[in-house]
Amino acid sequence: MQLKEMNGSALAYLGDAVWSLLVREYLLSLGYSRAADLQKLSVRFVSAKAQAQFYTRLHEEAALSEQEEEIFRRGRNAKTGVVPKNTEVQTYRISTGFEALIGWWYLDGQQQRLQQIWHQLREQVSLGKMPSGTH
Numbered sequence: 001m002q003l004k005e006m007n008g009s010a011l012a013y014l015g016d017a018v019w020s021l022l023v024r025e026y027l028l029s030l031g032y033s034r035a036a037d038l039q040k041l042s043v044r045f046v047s048a049k050a051q052a053q054f055y056t057r058l059h060e061e062a063a064l065s066e067q068e069e070e071i072f073r074r075g076r077n078a079k080t081g082v083v084p085k086n087t088e089v090q091t092y093r094i095s096t097g098f099e100a101l102i103g104w105w106y107l108d109g110q111q112q113r114l115q116q117i118w119h120q121l122r123e124q125v126s127l128g129k130m131p132s133g134t135h
Contacts, residue, residue: 003104003107003108006107007074007078008071008074008075008076008077008078008096008097008100009075009078009079009080009096009100010103011071011074011075011099011100011101011103011104011107012075012078012080012096012097012099012100012103013099013103014102014103014106014107015075015098015099015100015101015102015103015104015106016046016099016102016103018102018103018106018114019045019046019051019099019102020042020046022114022118023042023045023046024038024042026122027041027042030127041127044125044126044127045122045125047095048084048087048091048092048094048095049087049091049095050125051094051095051098051099052091052094052095052098053124054098054121054124055072055094055095055097055098055101056094057121057124058117058120058121063117063120064101068101068104071100071101071104072097072098072100072101073097074097074100075096075097075098075099075100075101075103076093076094076096076097076100077093077097078096078100080092080093080096102114105117
């Protein structure tokens with residue numbers, strides 16, 4: 001597998017799975033266990049809107065290298081086909097670019113960088129008070 005030649009859609013496909021796993025592990029580590037709570041809370045991290053906001057924060061803080069911005073653009077500009085009905089095209093494309101970046105870090109063996117970004121961004125999400133009966 002040639003990482004440099006992998007298209008943005010393929011990177012985003014893997015990045016979506018990696019990001020979802022990070023979110024799920026995090027929510028479980030906080031003590032959430034009810035499926036309804038887990039699903040509701042995970043959307044705050046994995047929705048296209050949330051991922052677009054994550055990228056925007058990284059971009060505004062100049063937290064990404066030029067190479068990372070290029071990987072983002074590769075994902076953002078990828079032909080993905082259908083855009084979900086409840087999401088604006090621009091938001092969806094930014095989200096896809098963010099997922100491509102996650103996939104690239106993962107495939108490139110940049111686990112430390114992936115964890116650094118994860119820890120930085122997860123603090124941005126307010127989970128509120130844990131519902132009773134969650135444990």
